[in-house]
Amino acid sequence: MKKIDVRGYRFSYVDEGHGNAVVFVHGSALDLRYWNDVVGELSRSFRCIALSRRHHWPVPPNVVPSTYSAIEQTEDVVSFLEALQLGRVHLVGHSYGGYLRARIAAQRPDLLKSLTLVEPGGKIAGMETARSLAEFQQEALELIENGDNRGGVAAYLNSVCGEGEWQKSPVELQQISLANVNSVQLQMQDKSRPPLTEDLLAQIECPTLVMVGTRSPSPFPETAKRCAEIIDDCKLEFIQDSSHLINVDKFDAFIGILKRFFSTRF
Template identity: 25%
Template sequence: MQFAESSGVKLFVESTGTGTPIVFVHEFAGDYRNWDDQVRFFGRHFRCITFNARGYPPSEVPGDVEHYSQALAVEDIASVLRWAGVKDAHIVGVSMGGYATLNFGLAHPAMARSLTIVGAGHGSDPERHEQFLRDSGELAGRLVSLGMEEGIVHYANSTIRRRFKEKDPRGFATFNRQFAEHSALGSSLTTRGCQMRRPTIYELGERMAKLDVPTLIVTGDDDEPCIEPALFMKRTIPDARLWIVPRTTHAVNLEEPEAFNRVVSDFITAVDRQRQE
C-alpha cells in the first residue's frame, strides 16, 4: 500500500498508467473503488490517481472533528499531487469530492489543468439548508450509534440514488456493500466537520467569478438538489460548460460510466489541446 501524508494524516493512494495525470476525488458514500470504470478507461492514456479521503480506511481516521474540514479536503488533494510528483493535473470529483474539486480550483488554480465537478451542491438551497443540516446531524448520530450497515440504510436508498438502483441493481448493491465497509467514526466526523460546515455553492459565487480554470459541471436531471447549483456554477465560472444527464441521479460516473468517460475524455483532451496551442 502507498500513502501520502497531509497535515499529519496518512492518505491511501493508488496510481495507474502513465501520461498526463488525472486525480479522482470520491463522494461521501464512496471511496477510491468507485472510480474503477474510469481508471480502466483513462488508464490507457493517462496517469490515474485515486485516493481515500481522511476518515476512510485504509487512510487514517483522526478522532477529532477539527481534523475534518473543507479546507483540509482541499489540502489533501494538493498533498496527493505533491506525493505523485506532478505540478498540475485534471481534477475530477463527485458530490463531496465535487465540492473539494471546486474549492481546490479556487485555492490552487495553478495546480489544476481542469476541473470536472459532478453532483455538487447538496445543501446549498437557502430554503432547505437548515433541513440539510438537521438531516446531516441525524445521519452522523445514526452512524456511530447503529454502525455503518444499519446507519446508512435511509441515506443509501434516498431519492438521489433511485435511478442507479433501477438501472444497475448489481452495481447499486456493490456500492452499498462498499459504503457499509467504511468507518462509522470517520464518516460521522466527515459529516460534522466537512459537510455541515462547508460554504454553500452560492456563498462561493464571488470567488468563482474570478476562477480561471476550464471547468466541466455535470449533474443528473433527477438529482434535484444539485440542478440549481449546477446552473449557478455554469453562469458564474467564466470558462464553464454544463452537461445535464437525462434520467440520472447523483453518481453519474457509476450510473452512466460509458457516457461519463466519453464526455470527460472529450473535455480534458480539448483542454490539453488548447494548452498546447
C-alpha cells in the same frame, strides 16, 4: 495500492497509466474504490490517480477519530498534489469531492489544467433550493449513533441519490459505503463547513466541466446550474436518466463526456 505520508496522515491512493495526470477525488461515504472502473478505462490514455480522503477507507492503523474539516481536506489534496510533483492536472471531484475541488481551483490555479465537478456538493451561499438535506441527514446520523450502520448509510445516500437508490445500487458500492460509515458520522457532525460562494466560483479560471444527472434530487441540479453560470469557461452536461452517482448509473456516458472534454480542450 500505494501510500504516502502528507500532513501527518498516511493516505492511500492508486496510480495507473501514463500521460497527462487525471486526479479523482470521491464524495461522501465513499473512497478511492469508487473510481475503480473509471481508472481502469481512462488509464489506457491518461495517468489516473485516485486517493482516499482523510477518515475514509482504509483508515491508517492507530489513527484516533477526530474532527472532519472541509478546510483540512482541501489542504490535504493540495499537499498531496504537491508531494507527487504532478504539475498541472485534470482534477475531477464528485459531490463533496467536487465541493473541495472548486475551492482548490479558486485558491490554487497553478495546480490545474482543468476542473470537472460531478454533482458538486452542497449549495451556494444565498441560493434558493427546492429541498434541504438537513432533515434527512439528521435521521441518518441518529441511526448510526444508535448502532444501525446499514440503515444510517442507506438513509444518507438515499438523501443525496433519491429514495431507494442505495438499495438498488451494486453490492460492491454498498460494501464501500458501509466501510466508510465512520466518515459519514464525522462529516455530519461538522458544523464549520464554509459554503461555496459566488465570489469564490468566479475566481476559477481553468476550463471547467460540470455534470448533473437528470434524476438527481435538489439541491444538486440548482448548484450545478449556478456553478455553470458563474464560472467563466464552463460547460454544463446533463446526464440522462442518472441520479447522483453518475459514473455508476451511466458509466459509458460519463467516460465519453470526460474523454471529449479532455480531447477537445487540450
